Amino acid sequence: MSFTKLSLLCTLPLLALGAKFKRATPDEFGLFGYGQGFGGFPLFYADGYAYLGEPSSSNSSDPGVVTFTPSGSGTSQSWIGNPNTTLTNYTVSWSDVTFAVPTVSSSDRRVRFLTNETSDSDVVTTGFYFYGSTAFVVEGGKLESPWYALQVSERVHALYWNDTSLGQVPVILRNNPPSNPQNVPGISSN
Template sequence: MMWTKPFGLCFVTFASTVSAGVLNQRSSDSYSLYAYGENIGGLPLYYAHGIAVIANHTPANATDVGQVTFTPGSSGSLVGNPTNGTESDGKRRTSGSFSNQELFIPSANSTDHQVGFTADASSDQVTKKFVWYGHFLLVETDEGDYTSLFYAKENQTQDGAYSLQWNITNEDDGDGEYYAVSIRSIAPSNV
C-alpha cells in the first residue's frame, strides 16, 4: 500500500492554522477540479453514476459520466454540471446527463469514504462546508478547523482512474492502494 500520510498530515496541520481571513468562497465563476499527489499530476474530476472519480481519461464502464464544471452554491456547496468541450487529444468530452449535483464528502458518522455527488444530501453526506485557500479546496470541520483529507483509491480494473475518497485511516489498510491528494481549481500546465 502507498501511504503518503506525512504529506496529508502536514497539509492538514498547515490548513488548520490558516487564518479565516484568507479562506473564502468562490465567486460566481465556473471551474473544474483537479487532483494532485504522488504520481497524480492534476487529474480532472469526473462524475460517474454519482461517484467522484479522478482519471486521465473519461472513465469507462459508466453510462452517465462526464467531467464536471462547478459553480458555487449556497453556504459553501459546490454545484456540478457536465463540462462542454473537447479532450486534449481532440475528442469530444463525454457529457453526462447529470445536472445541479452537489459534491459531498462522507460525514464523520459515515462508515463510507467515497466522495460523490447528490441532489438531496442525507445526514451522512456533507455538502455545505467547502472553503478555499487560494486554489486549494478545504473542508471546514464542525470544530471550525480546515482540513484536506482527500485520497485517491486506485481502480483495479481501469488504468489511470481512481475513486476519490475522504478520511482514510489505518483501519482501511487492506482495502487497496490509497494516495493522499490535494484538490485544486488549477489545471495542470500540460492541459
C-alpha cells in the same frame, strides 16, 4: 535565535500582507488532483461518485468532467456540479449535482454527488472553501483536506474522504489545471 524562529519572523510580513486580500471562490471552476502519481487529473462524475482521471476509461455509462459553481457563502457554501460540455464529446444525463463528503459516522467513505431526488444524512454538503487554489472543507472551525484516491482501473481513481483502509494515497484538490495539460486526460490545451 533558532533557524525556525528566524524563518517564522521573516514570514510574518508576508502573512500580514496576505491577510489583506480576501480569497474568493471563483464563479466557475474545475477540480484537479495532485500528488504522487497525480499530475493534475480532472475530477469527474461517474454513477454518483467523484473520480480523478479519464472519464472515458470509466466503466460508467454516464461519466463526465465536472464544472462547479458555488452556492451560498462562508461555511454554508455548497459546490454544485454540472458536466463540462467543452471537454466531452458526448451527452450526459446528470446536472445540478451537489458535491458531498461523508460524515465521520458514514460507512461509505467515498466522495459523492447528490441529486435533487437523493438525500443522505451521512454526508456534508456545505463548508467547501478554497485557501488560495486548494480545496478544503471547514469542519469544527478548522480547514480539513483529507482527500485520498484509490486506483480502480487504468487512469481512473476513486476519490475518498479521510480513508486509507484500502491503500488509498493522499491527493490535493486544486482549482487550477496542470501547467502542461496536453498529457492530462480530459483537458483541452486550447
